[in-house]
Amino acid sequence: MQQKSPSASRSRLLLPMACAHPRRTVILCFLAAFAISLVLAGRQYYQLLQRELQEREHNLHLQALAIEAVVSNGKSQLQFMRNIAERLLIEAHIQPAMRRNEAIAAAMRNSQQPLWELPVPKSDAPVRAIGDARLANIPGLSREPQQLIEDLHLAHAMSQVLPAQFQGESNLSRILFLTTSGIVIAYPAVRDEQLEPILRKFTRSPLMHLNRANAEDLDIAFYPPPGSNLGSMPHVLLSTPVYLNAVMRGALIYDVPQTKLQNYLYQTTASDEQHALIDDEGSLVASSEQTFKPLPGDWLGSLPASSMRLSIPMLFQRDHGTLKLDQGYLQFRELQGIDLMLTNYISAADLRAAVNAQIDILFLGVWAVLGMLMALTLYIVDRLFKGQLRLNRQLREMGLVDGLTQLANRRRLQSDFGGLLQRLREDQPLALWMLDIDRFKHINDNWGHSAGDEVIKHLATLCRALVRPQDLVVRYGGEEFCVLLPDTSLAQATQMAEQLRAATAQSVCVPEAGTLLAGAPSLEIRLTVSIGVAELRVDGCLGLEDLVATADRRLYAAKKAGRNRVVSSD
Known part of the structure; x- marks a missing residue:
């Protein structure tokens, strides 16, 4: 007799089941087809999305490199000029004969004037300074002969x-x-009325707080039009200090028109992106818009609201990367050696449009047809499945949670203790409290059983608030509670129990008036608890029953000793 193959047997078994449940069979077939198409589409979409983000981050990096190159060149020139200035200062300091100059002597005789100057040829940059009286009113500037x-x-x-x-x-x-003695050399020259405001801005800049150890650093400041003393257009100032014997004597400043950065970002940024150059305080330095619009406050505040907490220090700490926000993506890259950061914000809608434009239209059509065919049958199945899951979850929670206090019940304690015991190392302690409300029958008799329930819930709230997140609070039965304390020694558990006992004694339970008996002694109920403490290793307990029995024995010892106390030894 010929034996039937297993595959033939399975086919004959599945065919009657499919015929008996045609709707289920159709749904399963469509689900399989849709799942395959969904996986393929999701994989393609994810790869395109990541590639799009990488390309945009790469373009941001190229922009950052270009700006770094410009600033780095300015930094090199500034450092070269600073070396010249410091050598000249050293020569003038150690060779007094070099300082003998009639023009200098004449200029010093005029230092009492509100504004005075050192005569120089017309081809040179003018040397002007404010008088002694005006200098004295600017903190940070001083003048010795x-x-x-x-x-x-x-x-x-x-x-x-x-x-x-x-x-x-x-x-x-x-x-x-600029010098700390109030001298200003500017080329091209600035107006006389600009000298004092420029010096005041100089004294408030970070340059005044640098020491010689980090004087190689370059300070970058951004002055938008309001309050600027360097013309009507926004400016970026690159500056470096000049020292003599570790004492700051002045600063060299490059004034770069902001419009050059603005035009560069505008010309090199895609239309669906928003690029911004910001400083370490979040101030906007330049943007990819055609016309610069000064933005008060932190630039991050101009982004769409997001649940992610963004901050300028966080971005500078990460240096570069891409962050997914609620409504889009934020890409950022810090400019090396400069306290500036280049950012790019692209909305999720624009990014989806860019990715969707690369997806095969035929593939999208097949996916859409499958989705529409699936919708009619999935609706019923989805509702039934979700309802069953919800019911199962509720039944499971009801089996592990106390209905009155919403604490864990004894079944949950047994389940968690078993798993915890398996994970526990030999040198790890495990403590347990058993606590009971003192004279609870007196509370029920005088205030009523409803008020007694409120007292139990009040104690449950106290326990939740005073234990740690890893501790398990259990309503063991009636007015009796149990607290499991992992990785806690007997001394630590006793100290924590004493804190709970003291807090309970100081607390007041105020049930709603409708829950009290008519002859209740007061609207407030004061309560105390007695607590027994045990520890698995110290007390030589073999399991949960021994641990609970030990703590329970000490609980009743606390009650016998007068209540409102903690007992941790026999």
Whole structure:
């Protein structure tokens, strides 16, 4: 007799089942087809999305490199000029004969004037300074005769260097040299009324707080039009301090028009992206818009609301990356060696449009047809399935949770203790409390059983608030509670139990008036608890029953000793 193959047997078994349940069979077939198409579509979409984000992050990196190159070049030039300035200061300091100059002497005699200058040739940058009285009103500036002579000697030389340097830099609108003695050299020159405001901004800049150890750092400041003293357009100022014997004597400043950064970002940014260059305080320096619009406050505040907490320090700490927000993506990259960050925000809708444009239209059509065919049958199955899951979850929770207090019940304690015991190392302690409300029958008799339930819920709330997240609070039965404390020694558990006992004694339960008996002694119920403490290792317990029995024995010892106390030993 020929034996039937297993595959033939399964086919004959499945065919009658399919015929008996045609709706289920159709749904399963469509689900299989839809699942396959969904997996393929999801995989394709995810790959396209990641590739799109990577390409945009790469473009952001290229923009950052271009800006870094411009700033790095300015930084190199500033450091070169600072070396020149510091050498000149050293020469003037150690060779007094070099400071003998009739022009310098004449200028010093005029230092009492509100504004005075050091005569220089017309081809050089003008050297001007504010008078002694005005200087005294600017915190951070000072003027000693020897210091002023040295600064004027340096200023005379820098007035020749600045024009030559300016001619070789096409990206600058002005070069300035400021001293802590109130001298200003600017090429092209600034107006007389701008000298004092410029010096005040100088004294409030981070340069005044640098020390010689980190003086190699470059300070970048951004001055938008409101309050600026360098013209009507926004400016980016690159500056570096000049020192003599570890004492700051001045600063060199490159004034870069913000419009150059603005135009570069506008020309190199895609239309569906929003690029922004911000400083370490979140101020907007430049954007990818055609016209710069100053933004007060932190630039991050201009982004659409998101549940993710963003901050400027967090972005600078991460250096670069891509963050998924509620309504889009934020890409960012810190400019190396500069306290600036280039960011790109693209909305989720724009990114989806860019990705969808790359997905095969035929594939989308097949997916859409499958989805519509599935919708009619899935609706019924989905509702039934969700209802069954919800019912199962409710039944499971009812079996592990106490209905009155919403605490864990004894079944939950037994289940959790078994798993915890398996994970417990030999040197790890495991403590347990048994606690009981003192004179609970007196409360029920005088305030009523409904009020007694409120007292039980009140104690449950106290226990939740005073134990740790890893501790398990259990309503063991009636007015008796149990608390399982993993990784807790007997001494620690006793101390925690004492805190709960004291807090309970100081608390007041105020049930609703409708739950009290007519002859209740008061509207408030004060209560105390007695607590027995045991520890698995110290007390030599073999399991949960021994641990509970030990703690329960000590609980009744606490009640016998007068109640409202903690007992942790026999």
